[in-house]
Amino acid sequence: MRIYNFNPGPAMLPPAVKQQIAEDLPNWRNTGVSVMEVSHRGAEFRQLVDETEDLLRQLLGLPANYRILFMPGGARQQYSMVPMNFARPDQQAVYFVQGHWGKDAIREAGKFCRARPLMPYVADRPYAQIPEHNFDSITPDTAYFHYTPNETLEGIEWHHYPDVPHDVPVVADMTSNMLSRPLDMTRFGAIYGSAQKNLGIAGITLGIVREGLLDRAPENVPLMLDYRTYANSQSLHNTPPTFPWYVANLVLNWLKREGGLEAMAARNQKKSALLYDFIDGSDFYHNPVRSDHRSRMNVPFWLADESLNERFLTESREAGLLGLKGHRFVGGMRASLYNAMPMEGVQALVDFMRDFEKRHG
Numbered sequence: 001m002r003i004y005n006f007n008p009g010p011a012m013l014p015p016a017v018k019q020q021i022a023e024d025l026p027n028w029r030n031t032g033v034s035v036m037e038v039s040h041r042g043a044e045f046r047q048l049v050d051e052t053e054d055l056l057r058q059l060l061g062l063p064a065n066y067r068i069l070f071m072p073g074g075a076r077q078q079y080s081m082v083p084m085n086f087a088r089p090d091q092q093a094v095y096f097v098q099g100h101w102g103k104d105a106i107r108e109a110g111k112f113c114r115a116r117p118l119m120p121y122v123a124d125r126p127y128a129q130i131p132e133h134n135f136d137s138i139t140p141d142t143a144y145f146h147y148t149p150n151e152t153l154e155g156i157e158w159h160h161y162p163d164v165p166h167d168v169p170v171v172a173d174m175t176s177n178m179l180s181r182p183l184d185m186t187r188f189g190a191i192y193g194s195a196q197k198n199l200g201i202a203g204i205t206l207g208i209v210r211e212g213l214l215d216r217a218p219e220n221v222p223l224m225l226d227y228r229t230y231a232n233s234q235s236l237h238n239t240p241p242t243f244p245w246y247v248a249n250l251v252l253n254w255l256k257r258e259g260g261l262e263a264m265a266a267r268n269q270k271k272s273a274l275l276y277d278f279i280d281g282s283d284f285y286h287n288p289v290r291s292d293h294r295s296r297m298n299v300p301f302w303l304a305d306e307s308l309n310e311r312f313l314t315e316s317r318e319a320g321l322l323g324l325k326g327h328r329f330v331g332g333m334r335a336s337l338y339n340a341m342p343m344e345g346v347q348a349l350v351d352f353m354r355d356f357e358k359r360h361g
């Protein structure tokens with residue numbers, strides 16, 4: 001039986017990447033040992049670091065004035081690093097909050113600067129759209145504007161760039177949708193995302209920062225929380241998470257072989273449309289999110305009869321469809337369709353859902 005893993009993160013890896021890891025494990029690049037056992041300052045690992053940066057620059061078409069940083073600590077550490085590096089304590093930073101992760105980001109930022117929501121977040125249940133808004137209250141002295149282009153729990157995604165005035169830098173938590181389609185980095189001051197969805201495995205976080213922003217950090221930012229420490233050392237100031245870095249390199253090579261971000265965008269669009277179209281055509285399942293704000297990466301859905309939830313999860317697991325339980329804060333089900341999920345996996349899910357509905361509807 002084919003297994004399809006719909007986990008939200010850590011999420012599935014492309015099978016070709018797992019195969020490569022298995023082959024490399026005993027003897028990586030003829031070093032005689034595994035990649036976990038070589039020096040991060042040795043020639044082989046340095047080569048991997050250069051290659052990984054080149055691949056990212058190529059795939060994203062990254063302008064030269066953006067720096068690529070690999071950091072530990074996950075996306076949540078970025079919730080502290082962004083305000084520590086980019087805002088003075090008395091300065092306002094504006095946050096757009098439409099879901100769980102944005103809420104956590106602004107709460108953390110409030111420890112370091114005057115973090116203000118663009119509009120109040122009033123969710124007694126998950127949002128079903130990007131709330132109506134305008135950017136009139138953003139003043140030229142705003143340190144930055146922060147948003148979460150894909151809210152992973154609620155399944156809400158921005159399909160356009162925010163038009164933030166006064167050249168205020170835009171900072172984005174792209175943990176759950178980076179590398180899922182082409183990106184115009186010139187629209188951003190900085191982006192970040194932890195690796196365990198579209199870039200490999202947990203333990204490493206990608207940051208891309210415009211050079212001019214690096215000089216904003218005050219001198220007393222702790223060394224390992226200062227973006228300059230990473231920018232000035234090719235992210236090799238201390239011993240980095242070498243294995244996750246190696247996996248990211250394999251995933252980027254796979255992305256390139258698969259046709260890059262244009263190809264991913266087309267595939268992700270097709271995959272999510274297959275599932276949403278099925279859900280919309282059924283009275284047994286539903287997804288409340290406004291159609292043009294729906295996430296291509298995370299598709300939450302609910303059964304009309306929630307007493308069938310446990311049965312749905314048990315039977316789907318038995319059918320080889322893993323990780324479909326919705327997040328505990330929002331309930332229901334969720335299928336995460338990151339880059340590595342093939343079309344056949346989504347087709348298998350839709351076939352299962354149709355059959356389950358026939359038997360229980």
Ligand SMILES: Cc1ncc(COP(=O)(O)O)c(C=O)c1O
Nearest residue numbers: 074075076101152173175176194
């Ligand atoms: C959009 C988003 N931001 C932040 C996080 C938290 O990431 P981490 O666990 O790496 O800190 C997640 C995790 O799912 C996420 O989806």
